[in-house]
Amino acid sequence: MVSTPTTPDAEVAVVGLGAWGACALWQLARHGVDAVGVDRYGIANVHGSSYGESRMFRTACLEHPGLVPLAQRSRRLWTELEALSGESLLEPTGAMLIGPRDGRIVGGALTAAREHGLSVELLDPAALRTRAPAHAALPDDHVAVLEPDGGLTYPERTISAAVRAARAAGARVYTDTRVTGVELVAGGAVVHTALRSLRVARVVVTAGPWLSQLVPDLPLEVVRMPTTWFTPAEPRPRFTLENLPVFMRELDGGDVIWGHGTLPGRTELKLGLEDGGRHFRTVDPEDMDRSVSPDDWSVLGGILPTAVPGVGAAPTRAVANLYARTPDGQFVVGRPRRDPRIVVAGGCSSHGFKHATGIGEFVADLVRGRTPAVPLDFADPNRFL
Numbered sequence: 001m002v003s004t005p006t007t008p009d010a011e012v013a014v015v016g017l018g019a020w021g022a023c024a025l026w027q028l029a030r031h032g033v034d035a036v037g038v039d040r041y042g043i044a045n046v047h048g049s050s051y052g053e054s055r056m057f058r059t060a061c062l063e064h065p066g067l068v069p070l071a072q073r074s075r076r077l078w079t080e081l082e083a084l085s086g087e088s089l090l091e092p093t094g095a096m097l098i099g100p101r102d103g104r105i106v107g108g109a110l111t112a113a114r115e116h117g118l119s120v121e122l123l124d125p126a127a128l129r130t131r132a133p134a135h136a137a138l139p140d141d142h143v144a145v146l147e148p149d150g151g152l153t154y155p156e157r158t159i160s161a162a163v164r165a166a167r168a169a170g171a172r173v174y175t176d177t178r179v180t181g182v183e184l185v186a187g188g189a190v191v192h193t194a195l196r197s198l199r200v201a202r203v204v205v206t207a208g209p210w211l212s213q214l215v216p217d218l219p220l221e222v223v224r225m226p227t228t229w230f231t232p233a234e235p236r237p238r239f240t241l242e243n244l245p246v247f248m249r250e251l252d253g254g255d256v257i258w259g260h261g262t263l264p265g266r267t268e269l270k271l272g273l274e275d276g277g278r279h280f281r282t283v284d285p286e287d288m289d290r291s292v293s294p295d296d297w298s299v300l301g302g303i304l305p306t307a308v309p310g311v312g313a314a315p316t317r318a319v320a321n322l323y324a325r326t327p328d329g330q331f332v333v334g335r336p337r338r339d340p341r342i343v344v345a346g347g348c349s350s351h352g353f354k355h356a357t358g359i360g361e362f363v364a365d366l367v368r369g370r371t372p373a374v375p376l377d378f379a380d381p382n383r384f385l
Contacts, residue, residue: 008188008199008200008201009036009198009199009200010034010035010036010172010198010200011033011034011035011200011201011202012028012033012034012035012036012200012201012202012203012204012367013035013036013037013038013189013191013198013200013202013203013204014028014035014036014037014038014203014204014206015038015179015182015191015203015204015205015206015207015214016038016039016040016048016179016205016206016207016208016210016211017037017038017039017043017159017163017173017175017206018039018048018049018050018159018206018208019049019050019155019158019159019162019352019353019356020206020208020345020346020348020352020356020359020360020363021037021039021204021206021207021345022037022043022158022159022162022163022166022356022360023077023081023158023162023356023357023359023360023361024204024206024345024359024360024363024364025037025162025163025166025171025173025360026081026162026163026165026166026169026171026360027360027361027363027364028166028171028204028363028364028367028368029165029166029167029169029170029171030165030166030169031364031368032169032170033364033367033368034170035166035170035171035172036171036172036173036174036198036200037163037166037171037172037173037174038173038174038177038179038191038193038198039173039174039175039176039177040176040177040178040179040210041175041176042175042176043159043160043163043173043175044155044156044157044159044160046319046321047322048208048209048321048322049208049209049321049322049323049324049348049350049352049353050155050156050159050208050353050356051155051156051227051319051321052155052227052270052319052321053154053155053156053263053270054152054153054154054155054246054260054263054270055152055153055154055155055353055354056095056150056152056153056246056247056248056258056260056354057071057075057090057095057150057151057152057153057246057354058071058095058097058109058147058149058150058246058354059071059072059075059112059116059118059147059149059150060095060097060109060112060113060118060120060145060147060150061112061351062097062104062105062107062108062109062111062112063108063329063330063349063351064330064378065111065112065115065116066375066376066377066378067355068112068115068116068118069116069374070355070358070359070362070374070376071354071355071358073357073358073361073373073374074354074355074356074357074358074359075090075149077357077358077360077361078090078153078158078357080357081158081161081162081165081357082161084161084165084168085157085161085164085165087157087161088154088157089153089154089157089158089161090151090152090153090154091151091152091153091154092148092149092150092151093150093151093152093241093242093245093246093260094146094147094148094149094150094151094245094246095146095147095149095150095151095245095246095247096123096128096132096144096145096146096147096150096245096246096247096248096249097109097144097145097147097247097248098128098135098138098142098143098144098145098247098248098249098250099142099143099249099250099251099256100141100142100143100250100252101141101142101143103250104250104256105248105249105250105256106142106143106144106145106250109145109147110122110145113145113147118147118149119147119148119149120145120146120147120148121145121146121148122143122144122145122146123143123144123145123146124143125138125139125140125142125143127144128143128144131146132144132238132243132244132245132247133238133243134238134239134243134244134261134308134310135244135247135249135308136309137306137307137308137309139252144247150245150246151245151246152241152245152246152260153353153354155353158356158357162357162360174193177193177194177195178193178194179191179192179193179207179214180192180193180194181214182203182205182214182215182342184203184339184341184342187201188200188201188202188203188341189201189202189203189341189342191203201341202340202341202342202343202367203341203342203343204342204343204344204345204363204367205342205343205344205345205346206344206345206346206363207346208322208323208324208346208348209222209285209322209323209324210285211324211332211344211346211347212324213285215336215342215344217336217384217385218332218336218344218346218347218381218384218385219326219327219384220324220325220326220332220346220347221282221324221325222282222283222284222285222322222323222324222325223275223280223281223282223283223322223323223324223325223350224280224281224282224283224288224320224321224322225272225275225280225320225321225322225323225350226272226280226292226296226297226318226319226320226321227270227272227318227319227320227321228270228271228272228296228297228300228315228317228318229268229269229270229271229315229316229317229318230268230269230271230304230311230312230314230315230316231267231268231269231312231316232267232269232310232311232312233310233312234310235267236310238310239261239262239269239310239311240261240262241260241261241262241263241264242261243261244259244260244261244269245260245261246258246259246260247259247260248274249307251303251307254278255273255274255278255299255303256273256274257271257272257273257274257300257303257304257307257308258271258272258273258274259271259272268316268317269311271300271304271308271311272300273299273300273303274350275350279299283322285322288320288322289320290319290320291320292318292319292320294314296318296320297314297315297318301313301314301315323348323349323350323352324346324347324348324349325347325349325350326347326349326384327384328383329349330347330349330378330379331345331346331347331348331349331352331355331359331376331379332344332345332346332347332379332380332381332384333345333346333359333362333363333376333379333380333381334366334376334379334380334381334382335366335381335382336381336382336385337382337385338382343363343366343367344381345359345362345363358374361373362374362376
């Protein structure tokens with residue numbers, strides 16, 4: 001067994017500087033931990049799960065009631081990061097969860113709101129059509145949960161701000177550096193790269209779609225998700241962000257669309273389809289076709305002309321992104337096999353960005369031997385091990 005040297009390269013290495021890894025590096029560095037961050041690509045790159053200009057933020061977390069306190073904590077930490085960066089990173093536009101009253105989206109949001117005393121407003125179809133005219137085609141038996149504290153986050157800005165804050169607090173960052181393996185050794189870990197090996201006391205692996213390559217025991221699959229933007233034939237006020245805030249909308253039949261109106265100075269709406277295991281294919285992240293074709297938006301294109309009239313069926317811009325999905329749709333955050341040398345955070349299952357700052361703090365607390373501010377027992381990776 002290899003032993004770490006008396007003087008390691010750093011106390012902690014963070015492998016993968018997407019949203020979760022960047023925020024973990026920031027939180028470690030701000031608390032005086034000697035930390036180094038490594039990313040295969042550049043900061044805020046197109047290759048992982050944190051690309052696409054915008055993400056929905058909401059605290060009415062229908063995916064699991066335990067995520068509500070994490071989202072609330074994340075919102076406070078986003079405010080701190082905004083103050084450090086001097087940039088707008090989270091825009092409070094409000095968020096809408098729309099669909100049948102007893103459906104997964106509205107029912108889950110109302111359950112989360114009741115359990116945690118969230119301030120939400122239930123809108124009937126007439127009120128929703130007035131508030132967001134783009135949803136004029138809403139069926140009469142559907143409703144909307146309006147969360148005033150919801151909004152829009154900016155992923156590339158957030159990641160860049162977190163990395164800058166980490167560097168300002170003393171962290172070192174290596175980009176364009178592929179990690180080929182993480183080896184747990186006596187007294188710590190060795191992070192192997194093509195150029196050199198970093199010897200550290202502890203390692204944090206936040207490698208997104210590549211997490212299971214570095215920690216093979218985790219049962220993750222990688223999903224290829226098209227991200228699409230649409231330009232209406234005519235610019236109309238109903239398609240602005242003010243009149244079409246971020247939303248998730250469950251349709252009759254179970255499909256869910258999501259998106260938001262045009263950002264200031266832009267002409268495109270970001271609209272997409274939630275997968276739920278119904279539409280997108282799983283891939284090997286090392287051998288993924290990143291080109292896009294009509295196959296990538298054909299299902300969504302068949303829905304939008306009826307669900308959001310005036311948008312059209314074909315996007316004006318599209319990219320292919322990746323995310324890692326767990327069997328139960330919940331995150332994997334914690335110490336595999338209770339090993340003190342390693343912390344993993346991944347399996348975002350396409351609903352993780354809104355929790356980035358809170359996950360970063362949670363990871364840093366584990367590394368520092370502190371009790372996290374928000375418990376995440378349901379995300380413990382050992383449920384799969």
